[in-house]
Amino acid sequence: MHAMQYELTLPADHDMGIIRARVARVGHLLDTWDGLGTKAYLLRERGRHGSRVNQYAPFYLWDTVEGMNAFLFGGAFQGLANDFGRPDVRQWTGLAYEEGSAPRSATAFAVRHRQPVPQRELAEWAADAVAETRRLAGLDGAVLAAAAVDTRAWELVHFSLWETFAEGDAPKAEGDVFEVLHLSAPGAAGLRRGRQW
Template sequence: MIAMQYKILLPDDYDMNIIRQRVSVNGYKTDGFQDLLFKAYLIAEKVDSTKSCNEYSPLYMWKENGGMNKFIFEGYYDNILSSFGWQKINIGIPMTCRLEKDFNRSKFALEIEHEVTPIQQMKAINFSLDIDDCTGKVLIYNPDKWKYVEYYFYKDMPIEKTVGRIYKVLHLSQ
């Protein structure tokens, strides 16, 4: 498996309904896409001066790289380029991917980013939160940057919202 995500940071005054409409009209196009385990159409909104920014950050989990290559190089990613310009695509390796039977009902995702600090003996990376009421958990690492990210998916707004970034899930393609 391989994970892929691009984080499109949008201006504070950007109308996020544009993204909602975009996903409403086009989200189904990645349903059943070659080698795609899931694509979570994630957005975060700036609600006041204490929140970071408006963001559109789709998260992809690919079973094989063939589908990812097709998506990037055979015209599908061109929609992102024409709408938002050149975006850096973050690539990661899934360490853990647990999707519950009700994963497709996820409406929120909690993202927690971490640095991997230098150590003398490598050990497996684990989730930092002990959460059982989520619809899915994904842990992705990137040894090129020595970072890892945890995602927890929920049907309802998570209580743990102070420890990371909360996204709304607009659509889940599987």
């Protein structure tokens, strides 16, 4: 599994309806993409769920490098780059993946938590990251949870999808909260569960 994300931070007065309309128009195009486990079309709006920014930030869990590369270099990504400029694309190597009990069709929110990998025994640290993924997936309302690491920057990302929760409620995971506008999950059933080594 490979995780990938890019972020388009937009002006504070940007009409986020433009992004919603774009996703409604093109979101289905990856619903059958070879090598894609899951793509969550993510949106943060300034002043909602603790966000200080307007941001479009899709998050991908790839089952194959070939699928990811076909997306980036085969033309699909070029449309976004043409419209918004080419964003930096973060990539992380998968550590763990677990399915929750909530159905994918109920997905409404995502939580992304990035943190530095501490100076400690890596095997012990990785085991803790796997255990946290399992814990998140086991919570009520969880659709899925994943953990991945960027070994260049030594950054861990925990990513989870959730059923809806009320505006005033806190999510059950720590991190940045995003609204999920669309979920493409052509290969979600093929993502290997558990520890990724």
